[in-house]
Amino acid sequence: MAKSEHYHKADAQALLDDRGYSGSLIRGENPALLFEKGVRERIIQSYYFKEQCFGLNAASLCDRAAELQFIGGTTGINGKPTSFLCLAFKLIQLVPSKEIILEYLNFMDDDEGYDSDAPKQEIQDPNALGKAGEFKYLRCLAAFYIRLAWDSVDVYKTLEPLLPDYRKIKRRTKDGFLLTSVDQFIDDLLTKNRVCATSLRKLRSRADLEDLGLLEPRESPLEDEIEEMDEDRDDGDVVMMEESDEESS
Amino acid sequence: KDWDDDVEEADINAVDDTDGVDPEAEYAAWKLRELKRIRRERAAIEEAEAERAEIERRRNLTAAERE
Amino acid sequence: KQHLMAIGQTGEVRVATVQEVRDRLRWIKRKRREAQKEEVIDLDARLENHRE
Numbered sequence: 001m002a003k004s005e006h007y008h009k010a011d012a013q014a015l016l017d018d019r020g021y022s023g024s025l026i027r028g029e030n031p032a033l034l035f036e037k038g039v040r041e042r043i044i045q046s047y048y049f050k051e052q053c054f055g056l057n058a059a060s061l062c063d064r065a066a067e068l069q070f071i072g073g074t075t076g077i078n079g080k081p082t083s084f085l086c087l088a089f090k091l092i093q094l095v096p097s098k099e100i101i102l103e104y105l106n107f108m109d110d111d112e113g114y115d116s117d118a119p120k121q122e123i124q125d126p127n128a129l130g131k132a133g134e135f136k137y138l139r140c141l142a143a144f145y146i147r148l149a150w151d152s153v154d155v156y157k158t159l160e161p162l163l164p165d166y167r168k169i170k171r172r173t174k175d176g177f178l179l180t181s182v183d184q185f186i187d188d189l190l191t192k193n194r195v196c197a198t199s200l201r202k203l204r205s206r207a208d209l210e211d212l213g214l215l216e217p218r219e220s221p222l223e224d225e226i227e228e229m230d231e232d233r234d235d236g237d238v239v240m241m242e243e244s245d246e247e248s249s
Numbered sequence: 250k251d252w253d254d255d256v257e258e259a260d261i262n263a264v265d266d267t268d269g270v271d272p273e274a275e276y277a278a279w280k281l282r283e284l285k286r287i288r289r290e291r292a293a294i295e296e297a298e299a300e301r302a303e304i305e306r307r308r309n310l311t312a313a314e315r316e
Numbered sequence: 317k318q319h320l321m322a323i324g325q326t327g328e329v330r331v332a333t334v335q336e337v338r339d340r341l342r343w344i345k346r347k348r349r350e351a352q353k354e355e356v357i358d359l360d361a362r363l364e365n366h367r368e
Binding site: 178 | 266
């Protein structure tokens with residue numbers, strides 16, 4: 001590879017150049033088009049994008065992403081883009097490698113070369129597997145990017161394993177903040193047409209991809225429990241809740 | 250942080266995203282969401298199967314008619 | 317920003333490697349943990365409040 005290919009433009013000028021864009025493509029298109037025009041313009045004009053996203057690469061972007069306190073699209077009457085959306089746009093500009101996106105998504109410190117006297121929190125968690133990704137908002141950012149940029153099969157394969165991650169997150173709305181969770185956000189990405197002020201491309205249906213042998217059926221961590229429940233059907237949520245109590249005690 | 254100057258501290262602090270405050274409740278709430286998802290997925294599968302069965306039925310009809 | 321280019325920056329940023337991303341995240345985590353350590357007493361008090 002030529003050396004010049006290892007550099008990004010520091011700003012978004014090239015990305016938005018009408019005379020022709022020559023960077024990485026996503027599904028054969030200028031990735032900036034994944035965002036709507038109005039939103040795109042407001043992102044580029046926002047202070048956050050200009051001051052905080054200028055000159056970032058995939059590594060220095062982590063500094064900003066680790067500071068995120070909420071997800072969200074646009075806010076207020078002017079539709080001001082959130083820092084979350086600005087960073088997503090930056091990612092669209094950088095088009096980081098799959099490995100890097102997966103690192104954002106699943107980063108776990110293995111404590112190599114670091115001995116800490118801080119107390120280790122060993123929370124017994126039945127869904128610990130779904131909870132890699134030390135920085136939950138970075139994880140959401142990566143997930144959002146994956147939904148925008150990757151193909152359907154990879155979206156299912158990569159995002160569905162995050163559904164057991166029930167950590168709480170804040171979502172900024174037009175006029176305030178809501179409490180939601182990582183799994184809910186992932187579910188939105190998989191099922192909704194519009195998330196964070198961005199229209200999502202239609203995913204190919206899971207059933208079709210299964211028929212083509214490209215996907216295995218999704219297996220929920222609750223699968224075994226559900227099988228038990230199926231044996232005594234006609235019972236509603238109340239019974240499920242009782243069962244979960246028994247289990248956790 | 251002037252770029253985020255419109256975030257009202259009171260607004261953002263009104264929502265608490267600290268994990269592990271009540272692990273059992275957090276798990277139970279997730280479980281409910283997950284069960285809803287599974288139900289939704291199953292309904293979709295059943296719908297697809299019904300559709301397929303219907304197509305199959307029609308195909309058989311035309312085959313029978315041909316005879 | 318224009319002025320950054322004016323003072324000699326090329327307007328280009330080196331593409332990061334996976335290893336750099338990983339190291340960066342480790343570093344952020346470490347820094348955060350150190351900051352937390354200083355707050356540990358304060359945090360304990362807050363957790364105590366939560367339990368009530």
